[in-house]
Amino acid sequence: MGAPETYIEAKLNERKAAGTLRTLKPDNNLIDFCSNDYLGFARSPVLKQNTEDFLKKHPAYLNGATGSRLLSGNTNFCEELEVEIAHFHNAEAGLIFNSGYDANLGLFSSLPQRGDTIITDELIHACIIDGARLSYANRYIFKHNNLTSLQEKLKNAKGNIYIAVESVYSMDGDIAPLQQIIAMAEQYNAKVVVDEAHALGVFNKGLVNGLGLQNQVFARVITFGKALGAHGAIVLGSSILREYLVNFARSFVFTTAAPLHQLATVKVAYRLLQESDNEQKQLQANISLFKSQLSGHTGLLESMSAIQSIILSGNELTSQFAQKLQQAGFDVRPILSPTVPQGTERLRICLHAFNTPEEILNLTNLLKQNIHE
Numbered sequence: 001m002g003a004p005e006t007y008i009e010a011k012l013n014e015r016k017a018a019g020t021l022r023t024l025k026p027d028n029n030l031i032d033f034c035s036n037d038y039l040g041f042a043r044s045p046v047l048k049q050n051t052e053d054f055l056k057k058h059p060a061y062l063n064g065a066t067g068s069r070l071l072s073g074n075t076n077f078c079e080e081l082e083v084e085i086a087h088f089h090n091a092e093a094g095l096i097f098n099s100g101y102d103a104n105l106g107l108f109s110s111l112p113q114r115g116d117t118i119i120t121d122e123l124i125h126a127c128i129i130d131g132a133r134l135s136y137a138n139r140y141i142f143k144h145n146n147l148t149s150l151q152e153k154l155k156n157a158k159g160n161i162y163i164a165v166e167s168v169y170s171m172d173g174d175i176a177p178l179q180q181i182i183a184m185a186e187q188y189n190a191k192v193v194v195d196e197a198h199a200l201g202v203f204n205k206g207l208v209n210g211l212g213l214q215n216q217v218f219a220r221v222i223t224f225g226k227a228l229g230a231h232g233a234i235v236l237g238s239s240i241l242r243e244y245l246v247n248f249a250r251s252f253v254f255t256t257a258a259p260l261h262q263l264a265t266v267k268v269a270y271r272l273l274q275e276s277d278n279e280q281k282q283l284q285a286n287i288s289l290f291k292s293q294l295s296g297h298t299g300l301l302e303s304m305s306a307i308q309s310i311i312l313s314g315n316e317l318t319s320q321f322a323q324k325l326q327q328a329g330f331d332v333r334p335i336l337s338p339t340v341p342q343g344t345e346r347l348r349i350c351l352h353a354f355n356t357p358e359e360i361l362n363l364t365n366l367l368k369q370n371i372h373e
């Protein structure tokens, strides 16, 4: 066997031995306690029907975008949608990317230059880490949600300084102290970028809008693949930032644009979001019910969001626990190291508007029995 095959096999064997091998799972009919479909939009017949109706009114639409936005792939529809979404979020401008991964990669790889500094929370999403790695800027990591640690990094930061945080953290589900971070950033003339992937829809327009901070953040990344039930993302910020990204963000420039049916779904989903009071209230009620059932149980991280994590520690224990829940009909996934740091392996439970109180109580009962085992 040639050298690459030897390497591949050795690396996979390493993962197998450590119990950390990632595998793709087939479809299942379990009760969804793991997806990002917080408001049920991905499965919404209304979203589906309205998108189909919209597309029927535009029968000449192309199946594929045919090229990148800078070549044949741009449409008035996409640019109008960007204006509409930016307006909805009280931002000056927006630029749509094909995914949240692409948006963060493009933003963080293109904007900070050699001599600049990117400061990220230690729990920041992989796509921001990857973007920062592709830039030539210095990179500092501060302790999770820890302002003292952030300040230490700010004191040593040089050049243009960018602080990257998530309003709701994807693995712990907790919330960044946005007001304090912004106030501290102002002292050090740093710019704050907020990823709102898990806040949109869970906290209406996201926490930046919710807290009235839209004029104090440098940029926001909003993803469409979670509560909106669609796919893609937008970077919100100034018009000049948009123009910069059109020119320099390689994950925007060198990729085929999203097709119209994807964009149409996003447009319709934004309309649905504005009519989703009931779903948003139901989601909040479900989060409260889940938390009330498990309050006082060790391992449950403090979180007000739809993401509720129970730390178990150890890949084997966590996988076994998840399997038990799956056998009982609940789709709960184990989050193992190296996705999360060793010792913080967990069950990551995502709550949705469509989960019934009975489903939640059945799940929490099972969790309680097993946590005590």
Ligand SMILES: Cc1ncc(COP(=O)(O)O)c(C=O)c1O
Pocket (backbone or CB within 6 Å): 099, 100, 101, 102, 104, 125, 127, 166, 170, 195, 197, 198, 223, 224, 225, 232, 233
């Ligand atoms: C915080 C955060 N940002 C960005 C992304 C990437 O978004 P997308 O799935 O649209 O690529 C994710 C998704 O996992 C995420 O959790």
